[in-house]
Amino acid sequence: MSADLDQQAANWVIRLNEGHLSEREQQQFDRWKTADPQHAAAFERLQGFVGRLQALRPQQAPAQAALEAARVRRRNPTGRVLLGLLVALPIALALRAYPPSYLLADQRTAPTVWQRVNLEDGSQLTLSGNSAVDLTFNGQQRQVRLLRGEILVQVAHDATRPFTVVTDDGQMRALGTRFTVKRETPGTLLTMLESTVAATDAGHHNVVNVSAGEQARITPHAVKLLGKVDPRTANDAWEHHQLVVQDRPLPEVLDELARQYGGHVQFNREQLADLRVSAVLPLDNPRRALQLIADGLPVRVRSFSPLWLQIERHEK
Template sequence: MGAMTPANMTLGDTERTVHTAVDWLIRFESDNMTDSERRAFEQWRAADPAHELAWNRVAGLLNESLSVVREAGLRAPGQVQAAQRALLNTRRRKLLRGALVFAGVGGASALLAERQMAIGQLWADLQTGTGQRQTFALADGSSVQLNARSAVDIDFNQDRRQLHLRAGELIASVAPDASRPFMVQTTHGIVRALGTRFLVSQQDAQSQVVVLEHSVELRTRDGQHMRIREGEGATFNAGQIERIAGNASAQAAWSDGMLAVENATLAEVVAALKPYYSGYIRLSPEAASLRTFGVFPLDDPGHVLRTLAHTLPLKMHHYGNWLISIDVKQA
């Protein structure tokens, strides 16, 4: 496979590349990069024209600001270092704003818009933006509640009632109709209602179902199937189903604006918070594996992260309103 060029990058590819460029910039700012890390950076930068473009765009914001400092230095020697430090702090507030201009090469504010609303889902029948939960009434008397940054297409006809979950998470409350089954389809399979209320979520690698009332029948894309009853849940991909241990109903706490976790990794907590945060959360691999428990308010991700920083060995750096970087404190 050839290198990805800006012309054939998707918005998801662009976002990942910008994230990587931001990571490199943070490492440079730490002033303790090793020679091997610098070589790795040069290899990353040379591996793809899109990497070079992302780096120039992110780092260029700082260079443009420092050119003003250099000019001032010619007129006021001795003040350059102090001004440079001030600009580095200013750059923290502007870092992602500058990076966002890079987005998509075809739309200067595409990535910024993507953090408010999943651009790829704009044409879905039902959708929610960042930090938004909403309940929609359906034509058959059923209703569906969408978590933040979720999208659904509706396919109702005389033979069936089917929702296609394109992204995110939903809770379906199903009205009875003996002649038309009610189903939710994800990339990985189909969940058929045998009762009234259940949750379905979809991620890149797998989907999840949790039964809140009565039961459902789950069938993966490759034909695996399972009956799941009230209080039970399962994760599944195209060919495999795995039950969730214990009472899975806590997975639905988001419908009340809460996040309930028990022995969850920090990576799982951050994944649940991301649909509620309009910026970016950078989590180091070491921090991602830490485990925690508790009940937290989804509508204030910053508060949740500050609370976790008091109970876990974490250090957080805020770069304005656009980036939170989380690492493990060094002993």
């Protein structure tokens, strides 16, 4: 799409956000928008971006200023670069955060939004914020494919159809049970709250029965038991949308919170690797969780825009 078209779209976004158009201006806008499908697409893209910024931060000045600068410098190469960055950056971040597999999933949740789904067999599925699954239910099987994020599963008994949760790392076959499954880097984390699951890696190297109070990490080549957990504590954390951590490296905790932020969280892993976290953090309020971390550790949170945070070391 040409820079001239983007500049035209930015001009109309600014004029519409400044206030009501006159009848003549509205007719001009309508003619421009219907003259070419690319006009409407460019306008909707920029208007959608500004709308997201305004929803996250009521003050619209930053977005307005960026668009205004692009319009004022429409004939200046520097202005073209600025507008190119304005358009390309949110699109790149959006595609990184929300790939097609997420957008086309059978069930998905936005960051900080938990959702309970009643399945047709009587089972129950709860998706944590920023999660996505595909569902395959037929006469032979009941399958949940976890594409991203974390789910809590309560399985209804059905002797004729196995219930499985599948990820790229392997498969978990439930034996009438309650458990959580989380996609991580690397691997898939299985936490058993009730009964037993038979876990198999994608390469079918081994099958491990994971029982209530146990955790296992599944990778494409193995299933490894990690140790014991308190099912009641894990269940309570789910119910209250909390992240309970005990002596975990700060970068790992930031990874968890970044998934719920809905924007870009930037930090230097090596710079923060020696810092450890023990806390109960609100996953449905990641900005509050980050501030709690900053209150207790030598780090600070810097906001460059409603969609971009930086966490950096700051000796107090």
